[in-house]
Amino acid sequence: MAEATILDPAEIRPFRIAVPQADLDDLHERLARTRWPDEPPGVGWARGVPLDYLEGLAAYWADGFDWRAQEARLNQFPQHITTIDGQPIHFLHVRSPEPDALALLVTHGYPSSVAEFLEVIGPLTDPRAHGGDPADAFHVVAPSLPGFGFSTPLQRAGWESGRTARAWVELMGRLGYPRYGAHGGDIGAGISGDLGGLDPERVVGAHVITDPMALALLDFLPAELDGLSEAEAASLRRLRQYGQDGRGYLQIQGSRPQTLAYGLTDSPVGQLAWIVEKFKEWTDPAMQLPDEAVDRDQLLTNVSIYWFTRSGASAAQFLYEAAHAVREWGAPAPAPTGFAVFGEGSLVRRVLDPEHKVEHWSEFDRGGHFAAMEAPELLVGDVRAFFRGLR
Numbered sequence: 560m561a562e563a564t565i566l567d568p569a570e571i572r573p574f575r576i577a578v579p580q581a582d583l584d585d586l587h588e589r590l591a592r593t594r595w596p597d598e599p600p601g602v603g604w605a606r607g608v609p610l611d612y613l614e615g616l617a618a619y620w621a622d623g624f625d626w627r628a629q630e631a632r633l634n635q636f637p638q639h640i641t642t643i644d645g646q647p648i649h650f651l652h653v654r655s656p657e658p659d660a661l662a663l664l665v666t667h668g669y670p671s672s673v674a675e676f677l678e679v680i681g682p683l684t685d686p687r688a689h690g691g692d693p694a695d696a697f698h699v700v701a702p703s704l705p706g707f708g709f710s711t712p713l714q715r716a717g718w719e720s721g722r723t724a725r726a727w728v729e730l731m732g733r734l735g736y737p738r739y740g741a742h743g744g745d746i747g748a749g750i751s752g753d754l755g756g757l758d759p760e761r762v763v764g765a766h767v768i769t770d771p772m773a774l775a776l777l778d779f780l781p782a783e784l785d786g787l788s789e790a791e792a793a794s795l796r797r798l799r800q801y802g803q804d805g806r807g808y809l810q811i812q813g814s815r816p817q818t819l820a821y822g823l824t825d826s827p828v829g830q831l832a833w834i835v836e837k838f839k840e841w842t843d844p845a846m847q848l849p850d851e852a853v854d855r856d857q858l859l860t861n862v863s864i865y866w867f868t869r870s871g872a873s874a875a876q877f878l879y880e881a882a883h884a885v886r887e888w889g890a891p892a893p894a895p896t897g898f899a900v901f902g903e904g905s906l907v908r909r910v911l912d913p914e915h916k917v918e919h920w921s922e923f924d925r926g927g928h929f930a931a932m933e934a935p936e937l938l939v940g941d942v943r944a945f946f947r948g949l950r
Contacts, residue, residue, distance in 0.1 A: 569641070569642070569733065570641065570642075571639050571640075571641045571733060571734075572639060572640055572641070573637075573638070573639055574638040574639050574640040574649060574709070575634055575638065576630050576633055576634055576638070576709065577630075578626065578630060578867050582867055583626060586621075586827055586863075586866060586867075587621055589826070589827050589828075590617055590620060590621040590827055590828065591621065593617065593826075593827075593828045595610065595614065596610070598610040604839060607832070607836060608832045608835055608836050608839070612848070613828065613831065613832055613835070616831065616835065616850070616855075616859075617827075617828050617831060619855065619859070620827075620831065620859055620862075620863075624855075624856060624859045624863075625856075626860075626863055629674075629856060629859075629860040629863070632677065632860075633673075633674065633677070633860075636651045636653050636680060637651065637652050637653060637654075638650070638651050638652070638709075639652055640709070641730070641733065643726040643729050643730060644722070644725075644726055644729075645714050645715060646705050646710065646713070646714050646715075646718065646726070647709075647710055647711070647712075647714070648702055648703070648705065648710050648726060648730060649673075649702065649703040649708060649709035649710045650673075650700055650701060650702035650703065650730065651673055651676075651680070651699065651700070651701040651702075652698075652699075652700050652701075652734065653680050653684050653698070653699045653701075654684070654698045655684040655685060655696040655697060655698050655699075656684075656685055656687075656696075657685075657686075657687070657693045657694075657696035659694070659696070659950075660684070660696035660697050660698050661696075661697055661698070661738065661739065661740060661763070661946060661949075661950050662697065662698045662700060662731070662734075662736040662738065662739035662740070663683065663697035663698065663699050663700070663739065663740045663741070663742060663942070663946070664700045664701075664702075664727060664730075664731060664739055664740070664741045664742070664751070664754070665679075665699060665700070665701045665741075665742045665743060665747070666701075666702065666704070666727070666741070666742070666743035666746070666747030666750050666751055667701070667703075667704065667707070667743070667744075667745075667746075667747050668743065668744050668745020668746040668747045668748070668928075669707075669745055669746055669837075669874060669877075669878065670833070670834045670837050670861075670865070670874065671745070671861060671929065672703060672707060672708040672861050672864045672865070673701045673702075673703055673708060673864075674857060674860045674861045674864055675861065675929060675931045675932055676699075676701050676931050677857060677860075678857075678931065678932065678935035679931045679935045679938060679939050680699050680701070682935070682936075682939045683696075683697045683699050683939060683942065683943075684696060684697060684698065684699050686943070691939075691943065692943075694947075694950075695943040695946075695947065697740075697942075697946075698736075700730070700731065700734065700736075700739075702727065702730060704723060704746060704747075704874075704877065705718040705722075705723055705726070705877065706718060706870060706873030706874055706876055706877045707870050707873070707874050707877070708864050708865075708868055708870055709864075709868060711868050711869070711870050711873055712869075712873065713873045713876060716876070716880065717880060718876075718877055718880055719877065719880035719881045719884040720746055720749045720750050720753065720881060720884075721753065721884065723746075723750055724750045724753040724754055724757055725757060727750065727754060728754065728757050728758045731758070731761065736761070737761060738761055738762075738763055739761060739762060739763065740762070740763050740764050740765070740766065740946050740949065741754045741755075741762060741764075741765040741766070742765070742766045742767070742942055743765075743767060743768070744767065744768030744770060744928065744929075744930060744931075745768070745770060745773070745928065746877075746881075747767075748767035748768055748769070748770070751765040751766070751767050752765050752767060752896060755893060755894035755896070759893050759894065762894045763894055763946070763949045763950070764894045764895045764896065764897065764945065764946060764949045765894060765895075765896045765897070766896075766897040766899065766919075766941070766942050766945045766946070767896060767897070767898060767899070768898075768899050768900075768901065768928075768930050768938075769898045769899065769900045769907055769911065770841075770928055771794070771798055771900070771902070771903040771906070771907050772798070772801060772805070772840070772841050772928060774798060774907065774910060774911075775798040775799065775801045775802035775805070780795065780798055780799055780802060780910065787906075787909075788905075791905060791906045791909065794903050794906045795906060797844065798903075798906075801840065805840055808833070808836070808837070809878065809882075811875075812875040812878040812879060813878055813879055813881070813882030813883075814879070814882070816872070816875035816876050816878065816879045817872075817876075819872075819875055820871070820872030820875060820876075823865075823871030823872050823875070824869050824871060824872050827866050830862065830865055830866050830871045831862050833871065834861070834862050834865065834871075835849050835858070835862070837928075838850075838852065838853060838858060838929070841927055841928035841929070842902075842926075842927040842928060842929060842933055843901070843902045843925050843926055843927045843933055844902060844927070845902075845925065852927065852929075852932075852933050853929060853932045853933060854932070857932055858932075894949075895918065895919070895949065896917070896919075897917075897918075897919035897920075897921070897941075897945035898911075898912070898917055898919065898920045898921070899921045899922075899923070899930070899938070899941050900920075900921070900922045900923070901923045901925065901926030901927050901928075901930045901933070901934060901937070901938075902923070902924070902925060902926050902927045903922075905922060907922075908920060908922070919944075919945050921941045921944075923937050923941075925937075926938075
């Protein structure tokens with residue numbers, strides 16, 4: 560799978576993605592032998608991913624998608640692997656050509672991977688080459704969550720966001736950064752928010768994507784809100800409905816991840832459908848199809864990483880751990896936090912920051928859960944703006 564061997568647990572070694580040809584051949588053979596289910600006519604997306612859509616996407620995965628090209632694109636970024644707390648941790652480490660760049664630790668969520676950041680690493684590390692101000696440059700560190708992508712296999716149970724945040728503190732220490740910022744969405748948002756309390760002497764701030772879907776899934780939505788605009792009321796109705804219908808994946812992975820693991824590991828179409836449904840539900844609601852919201856090749860690169868590393872199963876274990884973890888609340892983080900909301904307007908702020916106490920709060924009328932894929936230029940601009948006064 561990869562040209563890397565862990566020796567000294569504290570050692571950082573170069574890493575290069577190298578999926579064996581036999582694994583590619585096996586994927587194509589499995590796709591060709593897919594046993595497709597029946598489907599009631601006319602149900603669309605109401606019961607999950609429609610048969611005709613998934614058949615077309617699977618056909619493209621088999622015959623149109625070029626994994627080797629995407630593998631080469633990923634390998635353009637320097638990658639490393641190290642062992643922290645007994646777990647292999649893979650990460651991209653892309654240093655800026657600007658000598659005064661600030662280190663930025665970016666953390667993906669579920670069901671994502673470091674492929675989420677392909678479009679933003681260049682502008683973040685080298686703004687001069689992308690029409691930006693070189694004073695906004697970052698050295699980017701992008702780890703794969705434990706049990707996700709190339710931070711596999713899981714060596715033991717117990718990996719959830721708090722333990723991962725502590726591992727990230729160790730990682731940034733090993734890399735020698737005296738000061739750094741953090742950014743993330745979904746799981747990555749929670750981890751980024753935790754870092755300021757865990758590493759207050761070094762973390763200058765955390766920029767997080769505030770996900771409307773998380774409000775629905777975690778029952779943060781109020782029963783009623785006064786003075787809503789028509790658009791806000793529509794958003795509230797949509798999110799409330801999703802809170803009822805969309806949490807099945809979380810209940811399964813949070814209770815019976817091992818049972819689900821067999822299907823995700825044995826069937827590429829099963830893994831594809833499991834992820835694609837989230838790209839339909841969580842992306843910009845103005846987009847009709849997942850690959851309208853996100854580039855099809857980038858979407859399939861993400862799915863392929865899950866498939867080749869068998870991390871659909873271990874990512875489900877991570878969500879199980881999160882559902883059963885005892886939350887360790889530390890001291891409030893002294894570093895400022897900036898919030899960005901994509902695609903839901905002002906409703907989220909009415910719920911989370913009704914008194915407008917948060918100094919940096921940005922709202923964008925497009926994008927969604929996967930902002931680095933959906934609206935990379937908007938995300939880059941907001942990250943730059945937030946950290947501009949914290950360097």
